Amino acid sequence: xxEDQGQRGGVPVTGIAALLRLAGIGAVLAAAAGxxxxxxxxxxxxxxxxxxxxxQLEANAGPHPGFRRNHAKGVCVTGRFASxxxxxxxxxxxxxxxxxxxxLGRFALxxxxxxxxxxxxxxxxxxxxLTSPDGAVWRTGMNxxxxxxxxxxxxxxxxxxxxxPDPATHRPxxxxxQAFLADHPETVRALALGRSFPPASGFGNGTYHSVNAFxxxxxxxxxxxxxxxxxxxxxxxxxxxxxxxxxxxxFDGLAAAVAQAPLRWRLMVTLAxxxxxxxxxxxxxxxxxxxxxxxxxxxxGVESEDDGACRxxxxxxxxxxxxxxxxxxxxxxxRSAAYARSARLRDGEAKSPSAIAPPAxxxxxxx
Amino acid sequence: MTRSDPRFDPxxxxxxxxxxxxxxxxxxxxxxxxxxxxxxxxxxxxIHRPLGVAILCLAALRLAxxxxxxxxxxxxDLPAWQGxxxxxxHWLLYGLMLxxxxxxxxxxxxxxxxxxxxxxxxxxxxxxASPGLHxxxxxxxxxxxxxxxLLVLLHLGAALMHRLLRRDGVFRSMAP
Ligand code: HEM
Ligand code: HEM
Numbered sequence: 001x002x003e004d005q006g007q008r009g010g011v012p013v014t015g016i017a018a019l020l021r022l023a024g025i026g027a028v029l030a031a032a033a034g035x036x037x038x039x040x041x042x043x044x045x046x047x048x049x050x051x052x053x054x055x056q057l058e059a060n061a062g063p064h065p066g067f068r069r070n071h072a073k074g075v076c077v078t079g080r081f082a083s084x085x086x087x088x089x090x091x092x093x094x095x096x097x098x099x100x101x102x103x104l105g106r107f108a109l110x111x112x113x114x115x116x117x118x119x120x121x122x123x124x125x126x127x128x129x130l131t132s133p134d135g136a137v138w139r140t141g142m143n144x145x146x147x148x149x150x151x152x153x154x155x156x157x158x159x160x161x162x163x164x165p166d167p168a169t170h171r172p173x174x175x176x177x178q179a180f181l182a183d184h185p186e187t188v189r190a191l192a193l194g195r196s197f198p199p200a201s202g203f204g205n206g207t208y209h210s211v212n213a214f215x216x217x218x219x220x221x222x223x224x225x226x227x228x229x230x231x232x233x234x235x236x237x238x239x240x241x242x243x244x245x246x247x248x249x250x251f252d253g254l255a256a257a258v259a260q261a262p263l264r265w266r267l268m269v270t271l272a273x274x275x276x277x278x279x280x281x282x283x284x285x286x287x288x289x290x291x292x293x294x295x296x297x298x299x300x301g302v303e304s305e306d307d308g309a310c311r312x313x314x315x316x317x318x319x320x321x322x323x324x325x326x327x328x329x330x331x332x333x334x335r336s337a338a339y340a341r342s343a344r345l346r347d348g349e350a351k352s353p354s355a356i357a358p359p360a361x362x363x364x365x366x367x
Numbered sequence: 368m369t370r371s372d373p374r375f376d377p378x379x380x381x382x383x384x385x386x387x388x389x390x391x392x393x394x395x396x397x398x399x400x401x402x403x404x405x406x407x408x409x410x411x412x413x414i415h416r417p418l419g420v421a422i423l424c425l426a427a428l429r430l431a432x433x434x435x436x437x438x439x440x441x442x443x444d445l446p447a448w449q450g451x452x453x454x455x456x457h458w459l460l461y462g463l464m465l466x467x468x469x470x471x472x473x474x475x476x477x478x479x480x481x482x483x484x485x486x487x488x489x490x491x492x493x494x495x496a497s498p499g500l501h502x503x504x505x506x507x508x509x510x511x512x513x514x515x516x517l518l519v520l521l522h523l524g525a526a527l528m529h530r531l532l533r534r535d536g537v538f539r540s541m542a543p
Contacts, residue, residue, distance in 0.1 A: 004530055004539045013532050021531040028527065029520050036516060039395045041402030049402050135489065137481045153404040312498045313479055318409055322487040326409060333409035337401075343478060348502025 048157055050341035053334070056160045057342075061112025065349040069342040071125055071141075073116050074108030075251055075356040076308025078301040079262065081130050087269065087294040090224045091216035093323025094132040096294060103297065104129045106310040107203045107254060110143070115355040118250035119241045122199050126208040126230060127315035128297070136321035139313070141335075142208035142230060145194040148281035149187045153334035159187065190282040198238050203254040204263040204299075205234040212317060212335075213278035213327040216269075225272035225327055227285065230265035230297055248356060255302045255358035262300040266293050278327040305354040314343040373439045374540045382429045384543050389422055390464065394516050416471075417484040423468035430461055442535040453525070456518060463515040467508065469493075474504035 013021060034043075041047045057069045064072055080100050087096030095101055105128040109121040127141040150156045162180040163172045181188050200206035208230045215223040234257075244250065257263060271290045277283060305311040318326055318336040326332045375383070393415070400411035438457075441450050475482050476492035478501035483489045494500060530538035 004534050004536060004542075012534055018532055022528075025524055025527045025531065029524050032520060032523070036395065036398065039402070040398030047402060048404050050404055050408075051401075053404055134487075135481075136487065312496060312501075316480070319481060328406075330406055333406045334404040336412070337404045337408040344502055344505045347478065347498035348506070 048153055050337040053153060053157055053160075053338050054341045054345070056157060056164070057112055060160055060164050064112060064114050066346055066351040067112075067114040068108075068346060069112055069338075071108040071110050071127075072112050072114040073251075073355055074106045074125075074305060074310070075254065075354070075358065076303045076305055076310035077105045077107060077254075077258070077299045078303070078309075079103045079105070079297060079299040081128075081267070081295055081297050083295040084293065086292055087216070088218075090218055090226070090269075090271070090292075091323040092219045093138070093216075093321045094134050094136055095130050095138055095321055096323070099133075101130050101132050103299075104131075104309050104313070105299065106305075106313070106315065107251070115247070117247045119239075119244050123194070124199060124203060124206055124208075124250070126203070126206075127310070127313075128230075129310075129313060129315070129319075132321065137319055138321045138324065139315045139317070139319040140210060140228075141315040141317055142210055142228075144199060144206045144208055145197055146209040146211065146229070146284050147190040147193045148211050148331065149190045149194075150184070150331075151186060151280055151282055152330045153338075155184065155187070156331075156334070159184075186280075186282040193284065200232075201237040201239050201243075201253075202234075202250055202257060204257045205232045205236050207231050207236075208265075211281050212329045212332055213272065213281075214320070215325040215327055217323050217325055223325070225276065225278045226269050227272075228267060228269045228294075231268050233264040233266065251356045251358075258299060258302045262298045264299075265297040267295050267297060268292070269294050279329045281329060281331050302358045304357040306351075306357065311351075311354075312347065314339050316340065373536060374542075375438065376432075376436050378432055379429070379436065380541055380543055382425060382432065383541055386422065386425055386429065386464065389418060389425070390515070391519065393418055393422060394512060394519070397512055416475075416482060419468040419471050420482075420484060420490065422464065423472075426461070426464035426468075430465070433461070439540045442533075442537065445535070456522060456525075460515075460518060460522065463511060463518065467511055467515060470504050470508045470511065474501055474508055477501040477504060 012018075037043050041049055054069050061069075061072070068074070079102075081095070081103050082100045083096050083098055085096070085098035087093070105126060108125045108127065109116055109118065110123050110125060111121055124144045125141060128139070130138045132138075150159055159180055162176040164176075165171055166173045197207075210228045213225050213227050216226050217223050239250075246252065268291045270285060271292065272278065272285060273289060276285045276289070303309075316336050316339045317332055320326070374380070396411050396415050396418070400408050400415060441453060445453075472482055472490060473494045476494040477497045479492075479496045481489050482492075526538055526541075529535055
């Protein structure tokens, strides 16, 4: 009956029947296109996309083309990580075998302003890339505050909106921020917790926390939820805004310290107990949790972003070697999506000089 | 008659329908993942990379098979412009089936992102680090993916026209 044979026996359909079939084909194509548009979020403009999230960061900080949309002010560092081998009990990652691997990193200030005064930002960050001999790459971005103000991307977006500068006053509207905090007791708690970890006098004597939980995976597939921190061997001293002279005092202090002697941190891994939440970055685990030293990080070089290798790296927290895996913390996927968006944007923009140009690496200061 | 069966050979038909499903899934996964910051993003990216590389391998196999075994002739009464559109769109489809995954791999390489397929299995970089290339290839990946979806729609529409209106055996030549 409905033969598909053409000159080999079939007959073309004409008239009303043809119109009906044409309409049917049109309906199939429209359904496919509609499904595609739905999947891509074009029919649901309220869906929180990486572009919207990063757009809000950009709106708050103003345009700074070529720079990261967050943690914009930074400097590159180089060094090495000496693994003690202790981590092998929980993770099959080759980076935890005894031995030393090269490290490339970046110290930064949160916020989208690449020329922010150091004293204006109470949190600092350390991002690292560790490359194992087998080529496996581990990237981790850590903050000096052990907790994050929000649990998920939707709250992060709402907090950014609530702290957006008012067009008239160029300052955030305190009422909006208050309204957000009233709805988010976990944010109030996390901010209070953050205040009990005051910033150190420099980058070199600060502790940097993974904040998010991850899973260590051993050779048998056994998973252990963990958080990690880089704990300095340099003695802590609190930041004193009066003593910190100049916009870039903390960055200048880093370059000066490394010029004197390499800086060292111990990688301390905190093992969760059953029941410790892994999907809530606003709360830290009880202090009595077991901590294991996996190795020692040494930072021996500081370079400007302008010619340093860190500038074009995306320190995506999900760039993980086999043996370290994401936990169920929803912030990890959100960070991965937003960092890819930020990296795509800044990589396509003309570069202007970084605010930080350490003497050793700066041609301007060369004799 | 030199050909008793005016159809594509069985391997060509198998690859066609397998890849149709994979490529369509890939296009939806692609636009879906960049539309969200939810946990779906990480989950979909983890599927996107190995699936894209699988499509690249299948496309290479398919092209080799296509060059070895020519396609059955189009109906003699097909208007010349339709014959041209058919041939041109088929080669464009081959170009995109190979080009899109290659661009995906190249943009990750230029952006210094390790192309981890699964566990310890990772692909080497095929381009040196270059932020400019990363951004340009990322845009190309997006635009060409939209182009591929449009081409797939046209291809589907034409196939259904052959099947339901002309009934000229063209659909049957690739039917499973
Ligand atoms: C949804 C939540 C978050 C969003 C939207 C967000 C957004 C961003 C963006 C857009 C960048 C710049 C990325 C680039 O261009 O390479 C960035 C950098 C960074 N973020 Fe986040 N972030 C979030 C949560 C966190 C958390 C929980 C931490 C805790 C450790 C964190 C630590 C860092 C660090 C250390 C950097 C600097 C990395 C570098 O120096 O390149 N972020 N963030
Ligand atoms: C037939 C093969 C492929 C198809 C049809 C495809 C399709 C897509 C689509 C539609 C998007 C979304 C573009 C946008 O709207 O911005 C996308 C993004 C992406 N694709 Fe592919 N792709 C393919 C192969 C690959 C391969 C082989 C890789 C890597 C090895 C890759 C890596 C990516 C990445 C990293 C993104 C962007 C993620 C982000 O920016 O957050 N793709 N792809």
